[in-house]
Amino acid sequence: MQVAAYVNGILAAQGGAGQAAPVHAAVLGLCGLSPGTKHFSNGFSIALPRLPTGVHELRVLASLDNSTWQEANASPMLFEESTAHPDAKAALARKDAIILQRNAQLAALWAERAEMGPWQDRPRGKGPEGVASAVEKPGNATNLVVIAVNTGLGSRDRRDILRRTWFPKGTELAAWEARGVVVRFVVGTSVQANDPLAEAMRTEAREFGDVVEMPEVIDTYGDLSLKTQHLFTTMLSLWDADFYFKVDDDVALNLEALSDYLTARRMKKNLYLGCMKSGQVLTDSKWKWYEPEHWRFGDALGPQGINYMRHATGQAYGLSRPVAQYIARNAHILHRYANEDVSVGAWMLGLEVELVHDLLLCCSSAAQCREQTTPEKRCLVFSEVTCAGICQAETRLEPIWKSCLEKPYEAVTLATFDQTETSTA
Template identity: 45%
Template sequence: MCVMVSPMQPDTESKKMRGKAVPGKAIVLLCIASFLAGTLFTSQTWRRHKSEVQEQVALIPAHVKAKKLQATAMAKNVDHNKRILVEGKSGDIMGEVAKTHQAIQSLDKKISALEMELAVARTSQADPEITGEKASNHTLQKAFVVVGINTAFSSRRRRESVRETWMPQGEKLKKLEQEKGIVIRFVIGHSATPGGVLDKTIDAEEAEYDDFLRLNHVEGYHELSTKTRLYFSTAVSLWNAEFYMKIDDDVHLNLGTLVTSLARYRSKPRIYIGCMKSGPVLSQKGVKYHEPEYWKFGEEGNKYFRHATGQIYAISRDLATYISINAPILHRYANEDVSLGAWLFGLEVEHVDDRSMCCGTPPDCEWKSQAGNVCVASFDWSCSGICKSVERMKDIHDSCGEGDAAVWNVDL
């Protein structure tokens, strides 16, 4: 219920409830004091927050700042190098690039060589077929090239014709190994009856000349692929050479020209050098060079892949070591040169087609020699070697030889 009160007669109790009026000045002063107090509080809080932030900044790891400084320095260095490249001569730049490329090639070869040496050391210890000149438990003799002359029991006269022409004998042969790193050996196995007449004949010849590499291998024309495989395996177990070469005993060779030619490729780890060819795959039985596995090379009438002709070729140490390591699983075709080409065909190998390794006999090699292009090797394609080599080797040496002093003047 509302009580009506007359404005002219204020209620007594209402008057009692009212307080005294607050002056306006007091209100203004109170507001100012409140403002100042708030400002003071805010200022102190901000200073404390700022101090905490500064302390946190001070705790940033020193290595972060160091990395920033390093990055700045690197950026300046890059800019400096750019200015050098821009301002420098193009010849100088190309020279530095060439040096870098050579250094990389050299390093790649050294690494590859170390890996191969480790692998062949393990293989030579485990392979009982590698025999000969103390193939195990000895330090490998360093050499530039090992020249293996493939020969047979019936080839005594051929060997004599080689010894009388391009191959040094006795002390000269040893001196060639010691001073030039050129090792030359006639490569032969043993007969089907070890210790028989044929083997004793070779024993006597070896005692006279000391220029054989004997293999644990049964000699036979149809076993040439096996003999080649074992030759490389044995050679890398005896000599730490840069190159390993195979040549037939009815081919004329100029040693100085050979070494000069090989030296051009010594910076490359996987080199296969020879006269590259791609002859037909012969499927007819009874013909020379018949390939029983002709069907593997496609339709009849196809040709082989490129490979070096078998009279002479050379491979670098890494490839010879590869053959040694993988000998048990390397397939042997009827033709020895095809087999070697097959072993290397699927690898990262540089094939070098050097036509100076397959010059003809006089007048071909004679004309080239007179023109200053001395041949590495000479033979007749029609005979797969020098026709009647025993009778003709001396004349070819006189007409196409480089001179006996040439090999001694080569600086490796």
């Protein structure tokens, strides 16, 4: 049997069966033999001339009569000519793979360390090149704030009222986003299959383009803490911002004033903004805000009962980006209480977070509206403690917004205010 080897289309070597010779690794590869084999116990051996380093094409043909030639099954094949010994080359390849794996592990550890950065004083300028740019820094997000308005499937009337007042729609929605202010309604899904309210919600979402649906959350009051967790997780996944606000659909906002307020605080980090309170833990199930796990908050020391820890009222509150990220990344191990504002306050307890208590985030009276004489005194949010929102919002929200928030320096007293004059505690 005669064997001919062609390299890059040129006859490079030819030999007969049984003629022992050093065998090129590429030829061994065609036969499925390991590098270092000196010759074949059965078959052929053939040596190739020295080739320049690089990739070459090898074709091997065999003939019994020197007239009819048949190509080997694995031919043609590409091989790389190298000055390294085949065994050394394989060892180097394994070493390179290990180095790549270790580099990936180190990169993951540095990324995790960067994510933890806002919760510790970390020395700057250390670590591999490029890590410093990945560290959380206040004020470097794409957007200023994402405002998520919690709403229900059956609350179309309230959403329409907000769209007529402070909630931007159409070209205004895009204009505010160009300024870094993203506003969306956030809604869960129905517990009932083929619920007409859910279908109407999808139609509304297509019409206005201002609704974010969370199909993994059943939209019920009992699941409000879970919905709030998903709200922050979803908003973080959709938009990069320095602040994330959750507001209810029965409160009124001054979007311009809130934007100015947050811009002035954009370089601060780890903020929890709202109207802070420390209300009584309701241990009687007949009350709306009954807390089934009241025992977690300790024992009553007097007739006033047990008090919650300090937390923001649920009508409107905001978190700076690192704080919102903490909730999103640890949602699976954060305990949820019956009331979502208590849940968020509890999640803040063990963190280095600054609680910003500002009554401008919960204006609740005509007197406060009349005090808006300078930009720094503008009401950011209007709600009423008695109703955990604006009482009778379907009829009172729009006139309150027009008289107090639309033109704050021209605020006047309306009769509607007198129905529920309240003060925040």
